[in-house]
Amino acid sequence: MLKRTLLLIVFLILSISLFSENDSLIFLENQTPFEGFAITGKDIPNDGGGGIEIEWSFPDSLDNFFLTVLRKDEAGNNSIVATDLLVSSKQVRDVSSEEDPSRVKDGTKYYYTGILSKKMVDEDFLNMLISKENGYSKNGIYIFNNDTFYVTAETDAIISKASWFNLSRIPVVISLILISFVFLYYLNLAKSGKELYIRKINGLDAVEEAVGRSTEMGKPIMYILGIGYVTDIPTIAGLTILSRVSKKVAEYETKILVPSYDPVVMTTAQEVVKEAFTEAGRPDLYNKNDIMYITQDQFGYAAGVDGMMMREKPGAVFLQGLFFAESLILAETGHSIGAIQISGTTETAQLPFFVAACDYTLIGEEMMAASVYLQKEPMMLGSIAAEDLLKVFIMVLIIVGFVLSIFAYGFNIGIFKNLFDLLARALQV
C-alpha cells in the first residue's frame, strides 16, 4: 500500500512537472480550415538568383489572420522565413541579403510550410515546430494553450536559380535596338554631309558675350560644376560645355576658375580645360591651379564658392551640372556681384531658382544639348536629330494611349481595353 501510494505520488509529481514544462497541445492530423489550404513557392524570375517567392490565396474572410512561413532545407535545417504576415499581403520573398548573403543558395532544395492563426503566433509553439526533434512534417490543426494554429502541408521542393536574361526587359531590348538604328541612321546622314539644323537655344548665344565682357573688364570667368560625380550624366554634360567655354576663354586670353566638389570631377575638369586651351593654340595659358578642389561637403562647398565669388569678382558665372539646395545660394551671390550668369541643370526642383536668379537658364535637355550647339559638328548634330525623332515616337505613343483609353473606358469597348492593357504592360519594366 505504501509502495503504491509512493508510486502514485511520484507519478503525480512527474505529471505536474510534465504540465508545467510542456504547454498543452492537441493535434488533429490532416484537418484543414478550408478546401485547398496550401502555400506555393517558386523561384523569383528574372533575378540574379538567391530568391524564392512564396504565395498563398486564402478566402477573403481570413484577410485579418496571420501567416507565419517556415522553411526546411534539404539537409533538414529549419528556419523562420517570416512571422505574422497579414494574410491579405498574399506573398512573401525568401531572399539572400547583404546581411545574410547565403540565406537562399541556388540549386538547394527548400520546402516551405505556412502557419495560419487568428492571434500572433506563439513563440514557444514556433520553437517547438522548428526544433530539430519535432520538425513540422505533419500538417493539420494544432491547439496550443487554447490557441488554434492551422499548419499547411510542406510545399514541393523549390530551387532558386539565377536567370541569364531578364525577360521583363524585352521591350527595352527592342527599343534599344530600334533606337541604335535611329542614331546610326542620323550619324550616317551627318557623315554623308547632309546639313542638320539646330534651333536657337537662349543663353548659349550669350556665352561669347559673357566671356568677352569679362575679358574687357579684366575679370575672370567662373565655372561651377555643382555637386555631382563623374558618373552623373549632368556632370558629364557640364564638363562638355566647360570644354567649349574654356576654348573661348583661351581665345580671349582670359582666366577660368573651376572650383570643384569631387576630386575626380576636378581631375577631369583639368583634362578638359587643358585640352581646350591646347586646341585653341594657347596651352601656355593653362594653369592647373585655376581648377581647384574645395571640399566634398555640400554647404562647405557653397561657402567656399561664395567666398571665392566675393573676392575674385568674376564677370561671368556658369552654373552647369548637378545642383541641389546650394543652387540658390550660389546663384544669388553671383547675382549680387553683378556677374552675367548662365545656368543649367537637370534637377527640376532647382530650375525655378536658377530661372529667378540667373540671366539665362538651360532647362534639362537644353543643357545636355548645349555642347553640341556650341560646336556644331555634323556627327553631334546627328545625335540631336535622333533624340528628336524619339520624341515624336513618344508623343505618338502617348496619343495612342490616350485615344485607346477613350474607346476603352469612355465607350467601354472590350477590344480597346485589351489593346490598352497590352500597351500598358509593355511599358512596365
Added chain:
Amino acid sequence: MAIATNFWIWIAALLTLAIYSFLYKDNPFYKFAEYLLVGISIGYGISVYWHNTIITKVYNPLVYDKNFLVLIPLLLGLLMFSRFFKNVSYLSRIPIAFVVGAGTGLSVPSSFEFLFKQVYATMPLKLDFGSLIIVVGVISTLVYFFFSLEHKGFVGRVSRVGITFIMVAFGAAFGYTIMARVSLFIGRIQFLLSDWLGIIK
C-alpha cells in the same frame, strides 16, 4: 533658462552668427567661418574616406575576404597619382575613361527605364479633364525641347504652350519650397535663442 555655459554651444553659436554676417557683406568673420568650414570638412572627409573606403572597401575585402577584384580599382586609383609626375601624367586618363564609361553606360538603360515609366505614368487610367491636361502638358513640353525644328508657326505656338506649363511647374516648385526654407531659418534662430541665450524654452 539662462545663457549657455557649455563651451561647445558657444562655438556653435558664434560660428552661426559669423555665417549670418555674410548677409550684410563679405567680412572677416564670414571669411573665418568659411575657411574653417572648408578646412574642417575636408579633414573630416579624409577621415570618412579612410574609414569607408580604404578600410571598409579595400583593406577588409583584400585581407579578410581575399577578394582580389578590389585590386582593379586600387590600381586605377593609384594611376590617378601619375598626375604628380609630368612625363607619365597621361596614365590618369585610364581611370577617367573608366569612370566616364561606367557613368554613361549605366545611364543608357536607366534612361530607358525612366522613359518607359514616364510614358506609362502618362497613360490615362481614368478619363477626366486632368488626364487630358496632362497629355497636352507633356506633349507641348516635349515640343519645346524639339531642337531640329525652328519654333515658328504651329510648332512655335505649341512650344509656347509648353513654356507656359514649364513656368507654372517652376512657380509651383518655388512656392512649395519657400516654407521649408523659412523653417530652416527658424530652426537656427531657435538654437540661438534657446540653446545659447536661454531666452526662450
Added chain:
Amino acid sequence: MLKGKGIPIFITFLVGMIMIISFFIPHKPFGDIEKISLNWYSIIAGFTMLLGVDSLIGMHFRKLKRKDENWFFSLVLILGFTATVVVGIIETVRFGTAFDDKSYFTYIYNYFIVPLQSTMFSLLAFFIASAAYRAFRARNFDATLLLITAIIVMLGRVPLGEQISPYLPKFTEWIMQVPQMAAKRGIGLGISLGALGVSIRIILGIERSYLS
C-alpha cells in the same frame, strides 16, 4: 601608344557596353555590376581625394607663403584641416573608431560642421526672398506666371490659405498633380533623351573633350 586617346576611348567604349549589357543579365557577375562599379568609383575617388587635398592645401600654402591679402584665413583653413585629421587619428587610437560618441572628433562634427552647414543652408530663407522679389519686379508674362503660381502654392500649403478659401489647398493640390506633373514629366522625358544622347556620343567616341 598609351599617350594617344585611342586606349582611353576604347576603355570608355568597353566599360560602357558592359554596363548596358549587364542591365539585361541578372546572372552573376553581371547582375551586381552596377553595385560593383559604384563601389569602385568610390575607391578611385578615395585615392583621388589626395589630389584634391594637394590642390586645396597647396593653394593655401602658396597664399600663406606669399603673404597674400587673405593669408591669415588660409592659415585658419590649414590649421582646421590639420587639427581635424590629427584629432581623427588620436581618437581612432583611443576608441578604435573616430566616430565614437565620446570622441572629440564627433564633437568637431556636431559643434563645428553641423552648425556651419545648417546655417549656410538656412541662408536660403533670405536668398529665396530676394529671388522672389526679383521675379516680382520682372514685367514679362513668364515671370508673372511663375510668381502667381508660387504665391498660390505657398498659401495653399499654410493654414492661412485654408482661411482665405477652403478651395485654395485643393487648387494647390490640383496644380501640383496636374500642370506641375505634366511639365515635370515632359522635362523628365527630355532629360532622359538628352542623357541618352550624351551617353551615346561619349561611348561611341564622338565626344572626347574629357580626354586631353
